[in-house]
Amino acid sequence: MKAFLILEDGTVFTGTSIGSPREVISEIVFNTSMTGYLEVLTDPSYAGQAVVMTYPLIGNYGICYEDMESFKPWPEGFLVRELSRIPSNFRSGDTIQHFLEVYDIPGISGIDTRTLTKILREKGTMNGMITTNEGFDLDEVIERMKKYSVEGVVKATTCKEIHVLPGEGKKVALLDLGAKKNIARSLQERGCQVTVYPAYTKAEEILSSNPDGIMLSNGPGDPKECKEIIEEIKKLYESGVPIFAICLGHQLMALATGADTHKLKYGHRGGNHPVKDLETGRVYISSQNHGYVVDMDTVDPAVAEAAFINVNDGTNEGLKYKGKNIFTVQYHPEACPGPQDSSYLFDRFLKMMEVDDHAQKS
Structure with missing residues (x-):
């Protein structure tokens, strides 16, 4: 079955429908990873x-799985140059085609992803429509696409209730803003007991459990939309409890302390x-997934x-807060894109909690 990607600027790509045949409008973004497509598909930061x-x-x-x-x-859709229909891997439990069908995600294969990526780099991220309707009205579709914006995605992706992941070591409160599983797993591997809180939990409730540290997770969407959460993070900032924040959490901490964020071109x-x-001057290879950045x-x-900058474009990749046991990063130390350069940041967080505990006892 034919499928079409229609961009907001009127560009149309034609390919083959994969996954669900339903029609969808969303923001179109590109990912340069050579592997890890399942991790990309199941990362809540791609909501919308x-x-x-x-x-x-x-x-x-x-x-x-x-x-x-x-x-x-x-993700609302998935776009590829060539789809491998016969996977080769002893761990494989399914094909990507069937996976997309089961979860009702529309996609297209056979499109020129190089040209598409160049358009997004030159003109910036834009909205688009995936459709199998060959009789679409271009003007009408463009009008609909211009009205679309990514909204309400933190509320959609956060957990619905508090839950505890076992551990014998430090007690960490993880604020789930759309968290990837490996954040909690990375803390558990270091012995931490992790209590996961929904994104809109009040700071008083989190602090009442006397955590040794607080983790602010990654998540989707425009950080400035999270006004209620920012107000609670202000209280966490003032609490004196050690805090480590990743991606959206990093942006929200910056907003909570008076800084601003802006959207990147692509x-x-x-x-x-x-x-x-x-x-240290050392350069790390990192996994990233963000469309917004803290304005230094x-x-x-x-x-x-x-604390860190992006070598490619000089944008901020992390902040160290003065007079506080708080540091934040824009990239993903829990991800394993091949190198595991940044996992040491979890050890740094653990050390912060130990130092803070020792200071309180003395």
Whole structure:
């Protein structure tokens, strides 16, 4: 069956329908990872977006359900150059085609993803429609697409109730803003007991459990939409409890302390982004998935300083807060895009909690 991707600028790509045949409008973004398509599909940060994979062959190692980063996939659509229909992997439990069908995600294969990515880089991220309707009215579709915006996605992706993941060590409160499973898993591997809280939990409830540390997770959408959550993070900031924040959590902490964020032209999404540690000068290869960034011109130097920058474009990739046991990063230390360069940040968080505990006892 034919399928069409129609962009907001009027560009139309024709390919073959994969997954669900339903029609969808979403924000179109691209990811440069060579592997990890299942992790991309199950990352809640893609809620409200359709993902273009720049690597030309997708699906060749099938679907390994135990590698899912959430209980379900979140993108509105999936766009590839070539779909491998016969996976080869002893761990594979399904094909990507069937996976998309089961979860009602529309997609297209056979489109020129290189040209599509160039358009998104030159003109910036834009809305698009995936449809199998050959009789679409271009003007009418463009009008509908211009009205679309990604909204309410943190509420859609966060957990619905508090739950505890066992551990004998430090007690960590994880605020789930659309968290990937591997954040909690990375903490558990270090012995932590992790209590996961829904995104709109009041700060008083989190602090009443006397956590040794607080983790603010990744998540989807425009950080400025999260006004209620930002008010609670202000209270967490003042609490004195050690805090580590990733991606959306990093942006919300910046907003809570008076800084601003803005949308990038086409975002950073992939497993091969270099970031520089400004303290040591060392460069790490990181996994990233974000369309917004903290505006360093608005960060009060008395409150925080840049800890990491993106080597490609110089944007901020992390902040260290002054006089507080708080540090935040824009990229994903819990991800394993091949290198595991950044996992040491969890050890740094653990050390912060231990130092804080020792200080309180003495």
